[in-house]
Amino acid sequence: MAKRTTPKPVRVVFLGGLGEIGRNCACIEVEGRIVILDCGIMFPEPDMPGIDLVLPEFTYLRERKDRVDGIVLTHGHEDHTGGLAYLLRDLEAPIYGSELTVGLARHRIDEAGVSDRTRFVAVADGERVRIGNVEVEFIPVTHSVPEAMAIAFHTPQGVILHSGDFKLDLQPVDGRRTDLSRMGELARTEGVRLLLSDSTNAEEPGFTESESTVGVTLRRVFAAQAGKRIVVACFASHMHRVQQVIDAAVASGRKVATLGRSMGKNVDLGSRLGIISIPDGVQVDIEKVDDLPPGQVCVISTGSQGEPMSALSLMATGENRWLRIGEDDVVVISAHPIPGNEWSVGRVIDDLHRRGAEVVHSGAEAVHVSGHARQGELRTLLSVTRPECFVPVHGEFRHMVHHARLALSMGLDPAKVLLCEDGDVISLDAKGITRDGEVPAGYVYVDGTVGDIEHGVLRDRKKLAEEGVVMAVVTVDRQEGILSCPPVIETRGWVHAAEAEALLGEASDVVGAAVTKALKDGAHDIEGLNRHTRKALGKFVGDRTRRRPMIVPVVLMV
Ligand SMILES: [Zn+2]
Numbered sequence: 078m079a080k081r082t083t084p085k086p087v088r089v090v091f092l093g094g095l096g097e098i099g100r101n102c103a104c105i106e107v108e109g110r111i112v113i114l115d116c117g118i119m120f121p122e123p124d125m126p127g128i129d130l131v132l133p134e135f136t137y138l139r140e141r142k143d144r145v146d147g148i149v150l151t152h153g154h155e156d157h158t159g160g161l162a163y164l165l166r167d168l169e170a171p172i173y174g175s176e177l178t179v180g181l182a183r184h185r186i187d188e189a190g191v192s193d194r195t196r197f198v199a200v201a202d203g204e205r206v207r208i209g210n211v212e213v214e215f216i217p218v219t220h221s222v223p224e225a226m227a228i229a230f231h232t233p234q235g236v237i238l239h240s241g242d243f244k245l246d247l248q249p250v251d252g253r254r255t256d257l258s259r260m261g262e263l264a265r266t267e268g269v270r271l272l273l274s275d276s277t278n279a280e281e282p283g284f285t286e287s288e289s290t291v292g293v294t295l296r297r298v299f300a301a302q303a304g305k306r307i308v309v310a311c312f313a314s315h316m317h318r319v320q321q322v323i324d325a326a327v328a329s330g331r332k333v334a335t336l337g338r339s340m341g342k343n344v345d346l347g348s349r350l351g352i353i354s355i356p357d358g359v360q361v362d363i364e365k366v367d368d369l370p371p372g373q374v375c376v377i378s379t380g381s382q383g384e385p386m387s388a389l390s391l392m393a394t395g396e397n398r399w400l401r402i403g404e405d406d407v408v409v410i411s412a413h414p415i416p417g418n419e420w421s422v423g424r425v426i427d428d429l430h431r432r433g434a435e436v437v438h439s440g441a442e443a444v445h446v447s448g449h450a451r452q453g454e455l456r457t458l459l460s461v462t463r464p465e466c467f468v469p470v471h472g473e474f475r476h477m478v479h480h481a482r483l484a485l486s487m488g489l490d491p492a493k494v495l496l497c498e499d500g501d502v503i504s505l506d507a508k509g510i511t512r513d514g515e516v517p518a519g520y521v522y523v524d525g526t527v528g529d530i531e532h533g534v535l536r537d538r539k540k541l542a543e544e545g546v547v548m549a550v551v552t553v554d555r556q557e558g559i560l561s562c563p564p565v566i567e568t569r570g571w572v573h574a575a576e577a578e579a580l581l582g583e584a585s586d587v588v589g590a591a592v593t594k595a596l597k598d599g600a601h602d603i604e605g606l607n608r609h610t611r612k613a614l615g616k617f618v619g620d621r622t623r624r625r626p627m628i629v630p631v632v633l634m635v
């Protein structure tokens with residue numbers, strides 16, 4: 078008699094994106110084999126001085142690299158693909174996603190020189206591929222980058238559906254709608270055992286407007302600004318937005334030029350893949366725009382987030398090589414600042430005003446709509462997929478709390494709705510979902526191209542930024558056991574120069590006395606003398622100024 082074996086639980090490991098917007102990364106584990114779902118970066122927060130980007134922690138994957146069968150991408154945004162170049166240093170695996178998604182992901186991977194450690198597999202809408210021991214199905218969704226997908230994992234424990242980043246746009250620019258009917262079919266036939274869904278806008282009631290409404294606004298704004306030059310800043314990956322800017326430009330008799338490296342690259346990629354279409358003779362080189370009357374020019378630019386070195390920021394400060402902004406210009410910022418970028422965007426808008434330009438942003442005109450589902454759409458997805466279990470993903474903690482509440486209000490079993498955070502592991506078996514431990518999932522900071530930096534480095538940077546540094550150079554005559562000269566005190570960012578001189582002199586006396594006493598008491602090793610120097614100087618600085626700068630003792634034996 079054949080023995081029926083009950084399938085093992087399927088595990089989901091959340092490595093990032095649950096508790097922050099960014100560094101989305103999860104693992105689906107079936108019988109010990111791993112499929113990675115997205116691998117993104119997070120942009121640094123204001124309290125991370127000098128940090129370029131933040132990665133998920135890959136320790137868990139590094140230790141299991143022989144078990145990884147593939148990497149599946151929902152879409153091409155950096156918070157889902159930007160970490161791949163780093164992950165591929167640790168393991169080799171093929172990458173699956175729509176043609177545009179793998180096209181966008183490729184950029185960084187090629188630049189990092191690790192493309193030989195992967196294989197890019199482009200999948201079509203609705204396609205099912207076998208990756209290791211699991212069937213993976215790609216279901217179209219609408220979002221703020223074309224060709225985004227929800228992913229259905231057909232596992233021995235049933236279907237796990239991940240929404241990806243999505244909205245329910247019924248009038249998308251390319252006519253490709255979120256395939257709710259396929260999701261409904263999955264619910265009816267196999268049933269959705271576990272739904273993981275985008276929480277970004279879970280606090281917002283109602284429905285997100287269609288992307289095509291932005292096109293209507295852009296045409297109106299363009300028409301109202303006849304005779305002026307128009308610069309539109311948006312995300313380079315938002316190719317439908319770029320298309321609508323091109324359409325509005327063409328409708329108002331303007332030529333189009335791109336500005337910013339990624340904008341040029343993505344317009345080329347989009348045109349090659351048939352996502353962006355520019356009528357013949359419309360595109361001109363940015364070098365040529367000064368030869369045209371302002372009313373016949375539209376420039377599409379990067380920098381909508383106020384990034385310091387971006388095309389738009391340089392325009393605002395008058396440092397852009399190609400474009401001088403003045404009174405004949407209208408700048409349209411067709412994006413919302415990502416949390417944390419509000420201040421930089423505000424400063425760019427201010428600087429543009431200072432140059433006499435008019436600025437149109439989403440606070441005044443509907444020149445932007447979100448790419449994420451609001452409560453009405455989240456409810457619709459829950460209602461169509463009728464999941465047995467639910468875990469909100471992709472959001473700050475409060476977004477996930479609201480999303481979980483929403484699911485409960487839709488009648489889901491409270492025992493089958495789990496709030497998870499980065500590092501949490503859940504297990505899906507015949508009974509439902511349970512927590513199954515934790516794995517390391519801290520922030521990994523990247524500064525420059527070289528490598529990851531530690532928490533300690535960041536703590537030092539914050540201290541230096543907030544309090545400055547005081548350094549004491551103490552030179553000891555090794556033979557005599559005395560100071561060879563008075564200690565030299567150097568400081569940056571501690572006290573103003575005028576007050577400094579007297580204080581530095583006193584500090585030198587205090588440190589000199591402390592070291593002399595220590596030498597008399599028999600301390601002759603550098604380490605001990607360092608300790609005495611630090612203590613005396615730290616106390617003096619604290620007593621006299623009530624501040625706590627970084628104290629750096631440097632003891633030299635001569
Ligand atoms: Zn996205």
Ligand SMILES: [Zn+2]
Pocket residue numbers: 101154156157242471
């Ligand atoms: Zn995202």
